[in-house]
Amino acid sequence: MRKIRRARLLVIDVDGTLLTDDYRLMAATRTAVQQVSAQGVQVVLASARSARALHSIMGVLGIMGLAICYTGALTCRIRTDPHMPTEVMMEQRMNLSSAKDVLNNALERGISIGWYSGDDWYIPRWDMALRRESMLTGVPPMVEPDLAYVTEAPHKLLAIAGDPVLLPELSLLVSTLPADCRGQFSLAHYLEITHQGVDKATALLALGQQLGITPAEMVAVGDGENDLAMLRLVGLGIAMGNAPPSVQAAADWVTDTNNRDGVAIAIERLQATGWL
Numbered sequence: 001m002r003k004i005r006r007a008r009l010l011v012i013d014v015d016g017t018l019l020t021d022d023y024r025l026m027a028a029t030r031t032a033v034q035q036v037s038a039q040g041v042q043v044v045l046a047s048a049r050s051a052r053a054l055h056s057i058m059g060v061l062g063i064m065g066l067a068i069c070y071t072g073a074l075t076c077r078i079r080t081d082p083h084m085p086t087e088v089m090m091e092q093r094m095n096l097s098s099a100k101d102v103l104n105n106a107l108e109r110g111i112s113i114g115w116y117s118g119d120d121w122y123i124p125r126w127d128m129a130l131r132r133e134s135m136l137t138g139v140p141p142m143v144e145p146d147l148a149y150v151t152e153a154p155h156k157l158l159a160i161a162g163d164p165v166l167l168p169e170l171s172l173l174v175s176t177l178p179a180d181c182r183g184q185f186s187l188a189h190y191l192e193i194t195h196q197g198v199d200k201a202t203a204l205l206a207l208g209q210q211l212g213i214t215p216a217e218m219v220a221v222g223d224g225e226n227d228l229a230m231l232r233l234v235g236l237g238i239a240m241g242n243a244p245p246s247v248q249a250a251a252d253w254v255t256d257t258n259n260r261d262g263v264a265i266a267i268e269r270l271q272a273t274g275w276l
Contacts, residue, residue, distance in 0.1 A: 032267040
């Protein structure tokens with residue numbers, strides 16, 4: 001295990017980590033996170049989700065404030081009032097022309113696609129995959145059939161293989177992305193597409209510099225491919241028991257699964273070992 005200092009920041013992924021497979025926040029996990037925050041440790045959610053999709057979760061946790069959204073493309077301060085615009089701290093948007101190329105490629109392949117810009121989520125049309133995403137996140141998109149004419153570059157595009165038969169098309173999409181784009185899987189059928197320089201680790205490092213917190217003073221918990229760089233950056237990286245082998249191998253240790261209060265168990269161990 002790497003030489004450590006006492007943790008000053010705990011960063012937690014959301015889907016597959018903080019939430020169960022059926023998108024619930026279990027009571028033990030909620031209580032454990034609240035205890036960490038009460039100790040004066042900064043708790044930050046780092047997710048592929050938008051700020052709007054994190055608002056209610058952070059409200060339940062009582063940690064309204066800093067968040068890393070869109071897999072690192074947007075670091076912001078989420079306000080208590082959901083009607084107030086998100087305060088942007090750092091951001092890296094995609095190049096507009098590249099985003100439109102990816103959009104058209106995805107549509108030609110029959111892949112569901114969403115365009116995320118700030119607090120706004122646009123879709124070219126409804127389909128079952130996008131209806132499910134809206135239901136799970138609690139965020140309604142704006143239907144804009146002429147997305148090709150949007151002039152504001154997105155922070156992220158989300159490509160979803162709504163049907164398993166489309167998974168090969170999703171693999172082809174990621175292999176043909178423009179050179180200035182990056183594709184990271186948050187789930188096997190969810191491809192998060194951002195600017196090439198975007199990941200959670202880069203956003204976390206920049207946030208730490210603003211807060212005066214070094215990576216050695218950070219602990220991170222995650223389960224997905226898009227958490228790998230973050231787990232390697234921090235003083236202690238913890239993988240969920242439901243994470244794939246590659247993610248578990250990159251972590252310092254592995255906790256239980258998201259359906260078995262893995263985050264709460266990790267926090268208990270952090271407290272027992274002096275990290276918290």
